[in-house]
């Protein structure tokens with residue numbers, strides 16, 4: 292494909308991404324992959340270049356653009372080489388009309404940018420939410436030493452964390468195949484550190500998903516410990532089992548929960564867990580680096596659904612903690628509604644708990660917890676509160 296044909300291809304893909312954002316369709320990554328599946332003439336260089344243009348345009352447009360072409364014009368406004376490719380030649384985009392509008396820029400839709408600003412995220416802090424995310428791994432302490440780490444990594448703030456340059460093929464390395472390393476953002480690793488799991492402890496991972504954090508916790512509780520990984524999503528929980536085997540992680544049991552009937556399904560754990568991790572569903576404002584079009588999909592009603600579910604999951608988790616145990620609340624969001632305000636509301640509902648902010652090698656205090664952010668800590672954005680049952 293010529294450079295101009297790649298721009299036209301990116302415009303067509305962006306039209307599909309925009310429609311999917313409006314209709315709750317597939318994510319941009321899948322749309323790009325599907326688009327190329329039916330265009331075998333395109334080589335791997337074309338795919339990379341088109342994907343790069345699509346994601347640059349998504350990052351540049353704060354709200355859903357009116358069209359793929361308007362999104363690409365947003366980029367072309369600041370990039371004369373790109374603008375020159377709008378030349379109307381075969382497979383190229385039509386020339387830019389003198390008064391043709393580009394999509395507005397910005398960090399996020401206005402209502403969301405305001406909510407972030409009210410949560411103290413403005414300027415460079417807000418811009419960093421849309422930078423390209425690094426590639427972080429966690430060394431599996433259960434298998435450390437059985438294979439060499441891929442070259443080119445540098446230590447991160449997390450005790451078992453390493454960071455690699457973009458494009459490092461971690462998943463092809465013997466260390467990954469042997470379960471010695473997991474791909475995991477440093478922020479996620481620090482969220483697990485906040486649980487402070489110790490050998491022999493019983494820990495419930497209430498929203499385990501495919502077990503990214505479960506595996507990190509199991510590496511700490513070890514063979515004498517117990518981890519109960521729960522989720523309402525059967526597919527995600529099923530992905531944990533092969534990962535557990537690869538990591539050689541001991542003591543992990545899974546439990547599929549029915550939405551609305553979680554407390555009944557966990558009645559046998561009431562007042563028993565040393566620690567409960569509530570890695571709750573959230574808006575994901577802290578992960579826009581990986582998933583920038585998520586900000587085009589969020590609306591105030593969805594945010595309200597997330598905060599309601601977070602409060603309910605905190606109440607379910609609190610009932611499972613033994614006296615003296617910890618409830619650790621985590622969201623990958625920088626909105627106070629999903630962080631400091633949620634923790635404050637919990638503490639007023641549950642006077643038998645007090646906040647004991649985790650001691651972490653990164654982060655900034657925020658309300659009763661700690662905030663990690665791309666700008667300050669180089670991690671995904673997180674809120675982490677450690678709530679101890681007195």
Ligand SMILES: C[S@@+](CC[C@H](N)C(=O)[O-])C[C@H]1O[C@@H](n2cnc3c(N)ncnc32)[C@H](O)[C@@H]1O
Nearest residue numbers: 497498499500502503504522523524570571572
């Ligand atoms: C932020 S994700 C968890 C990510 C996971 N802990 C990890 O580290 O990869 C939130 C999870 O909560 C699950 N979830 C949603 N509603 C739930 C509920 N009522 N009870 C338990 N889990 C729920 C979702 O299916 C999703 O997997």
